[in-house]
Amino acid sequence: MTPNPLLHALIPLVDDLSRELPERERYRRLLQALRVLLPCDAVALLRLEGEWLVPLSVNGLSEDTLGRRFRVREHPRFQALLASATPTRFPADSPLPDPYDGLVLGARGDLQVHDCLGCPLLVDGQIWGLLTLDALSPGRLEPVDLASLQAFASLAAATVRVAQRIERLVTRAEGEFQRAESYRLAARERPHSLIGQSPSFLKLLEDIALVGASPLSVLISGETGVGKELVAQAVHAASPRAHRPLISLNCAALPETLVESELFGHVVGAFSGAVSDRRGKFELADGGTLLLDEVGELPLTVQAKLLRVLQSGQLQRLGSDREHRIDVRLIAATNRDLAEEVRQGRYRADLYHRLSVFPLHVPALRERGHDVLLLTGYFLEENRSRLGLHSLRLSGDAEAALLAYSWPGNVRELEHLVARSALKAYGRRRDDSRILTLSAEDFALNGDAPAPAQAEPPPEPAPVGDLREAVERFERQQINASLQRHQGNWASAARELGMDRANLRRLARRLGVV
Structure with missing residues (x-):
């Protein structure tokens, strides 16, 4: 007798419900089984947090996807999936942009998602999130039985429920339930505040x-x-x-x-x-x-x-x-x-x-490994929204360059770099493509070294015969250079120059330094 493939895929997951597993591992196994069961190129589990969908686990999508936060109203496919009580299949020629365009692993060039279906997950009668399947080839998901997907979604909801209950039990055992609950509520209000898995x-x-x-x-x-x-x-x-x-x-x-x-x-x-x-x-x-x-x-x-x-x-x-x-x-x-x-x-x-x-x-960004890509994903999604693109993604060499860089300016430097690189790449577009890929060249990172600082102008020669004017000119140059290095921070400049901050300000006023 030929075994039922759905049953074959579900049995290990049902067995997992009775086992103590980390939440991420539980979700990883869930998506891995779904990927084996149904013909697709990528699957994702997303949790609804207010007006945002937050990826908890992905399979077949780029690593930076886990750092993205999708605002529901900006993605009509997500809106349609959340509005439906049953699985939804989008036609291959659907005009609605796909949030995963350009993010599916193995995609070449500006290859877009052509087949997509998804299903809302209900936990205790409320919409908890989404389960999505995507394929690059038109018609790839046609054989998928929506009833099978619905059954899998029910198991996914049970998995989520079990993960939540285990988390609560562990938290109570540690005497931290109230603390963790208030923290989760705060995280729902600001789902993008703290991102990382290192x-x-x-x-x-x-x-x-x-x-x-x-x-x-x-x-x-x-x-x-x-x-x-x-x-x-x-x-x-x-x-x-x-x-x-x-x-x-x-x-x-x-x-x-x-x-x-x-x-x-x-x-x-x-x-x-x-x-x-x-x-x-x-x-x-x-x-x-x-x-x-x-x-x-x-x-x-x-x-x-x-x-x-x-x-x-x-x-x-x-x-x-x-x-x-x-x-x-x-x-x-x-x-x-x-x-x-x-x-x-x-x-x-x-x-x-x-x-x-x-x-x-708080660890430096260079100590956080692949968190760089998660944070990049979040900033890419922010800039995709600002620029009105369907997708803003990284090339393989860009990922390697970001991981190899030492990030002396940490997360703030990464945020500004992504914004600057995305805007420059957007301005160089030669067509109206709505998918933009950032390469290592766009980020202009020089190996493991930070971008060279602007060279300080050489000191002007002191006028002959006027020692006081020469001293004041030198002091003025040193103060200006130190303020420039520290972005106008007087306290940092004073520390570098070995002076009290108040004394430095008085000297700067006397010398006419703005």
């Missing part, structure tokens, strides 16, 4: 979930551009304070004279220009979370006052002797090694220990 990044996500519901102060460290602010937002979203404000202050963006006022507020007449009472960031964040970004740039005098507020829970506005009690959860972020700053006497040890009760380190 071990170091998954460890960071675990630590965020762990510290989220606690009142502990958090110190987020990491290089410039790694996404420290997004991590702070995730910690806040995972806390019981998520319904309260998250207030941010960039400590490096303010003159020293204004930092104290911004933190603690002031009353009318406290200083020249204080024409009315003003609440500081601490009071604005009362009941919620305060993020002090670039906290390593705080002057020592302000560090002492900040420590007193953290110890007592009370503050005084500038010019007032009235105390205000506050309830604030503090998150600090820095790209400096504060422990080393303490050893060098540039940072208070007691404040450092108060801030770093629970340290979180």
Whole structure:
């Protein structure tokens, strides 16, 4: 008797329902079985999160697809699939653009998807997501029995339900259910916030979930551009304070004279220009979370006052002797090694220990392996939408170049590079093709080295006989060059030049440096 192929494919998956498997492995096996059972070139499992469809697992699609976030209203095929209670088959000549055009592995040139069908997944009577099948050849999916796909979709929904229940049980066993639930809710609101599957990044996500519901102060460290602010937002979203404000202050963006006022507020007449009472960031964040970004740039005098507020829970506005009690959860972020700053006497040890009760380190992008492609996929989808394209994809040599690059500017550099490369490639199009492929040449990455910085102009010769003018000219050139290297950040420039930030500003004003 010939075995039923559907039954043959389903039995191992039913057996998997009773086994403890990681969620990603469970979904991978599901799509692998579907790919074996039905004639197609690619399958995908997507979860509906608000107005977005988020790929959880793919088979036959490019790796960067996992980093993409598809806005449903921009993709009419997804809209049609979600609106139907049963599987939907699109004709090979359908005029609707396919979200996977150019993303199917093995596609050459601008080959588009010609056959597509999909099915909504219902979990507890609600649409949870989609199961999609695609083929490059017209008519390839004609033999697919929609009833078989519906049966497979039901099993997929059961798999999702089991994965969710296992996750809840494990979370309860660890005593973190409430924390994880609030974090998942926050992730649904911002499905694109934190993207990555590398071990170091998954460890960071675990630590965020762990510290989220606690009142502990958090110190987020990491290089410039790694996404420290997004991590702070995730910690806040995972806390019981998520319904309260998250207030941010960039400590490096303010003159020293204004930092104290911004933190603690002031009353009318406290200083020249204080024409009315003003609440500081601490009071604005009362009941919620305060993020002090670039906290390593705080002057020592302000560090002492900040420590007193953290110890007592009370503050005084500038010019007032009235105390205000506050309830604030503090998150600090820095790209400096504060422990080393303490050893060098540039940072208070007691404040450092108060801030770093629970340290979180955000790994550099070069340490995250193939997360580069997932993040690239997200940025490609963003730019595809902006440019009005059907597909914006990577060539094989582009993927290799992105993986080989060291990313000194981290995720921020990647974001800007993708946007710049996509726009340039779009401007060079010689036809009206709606599928655009970015090559390694478009990214212009020179092996493992960052793009060369703009050369500084050679110093002008000092005029003979006027030593003071020569010294001032040299000082002006050095300050301008340092500010240019640090994108106008006075605190960083002062550190490089070995000066106090306030003294550097005074010298710059005297020299006429803008």
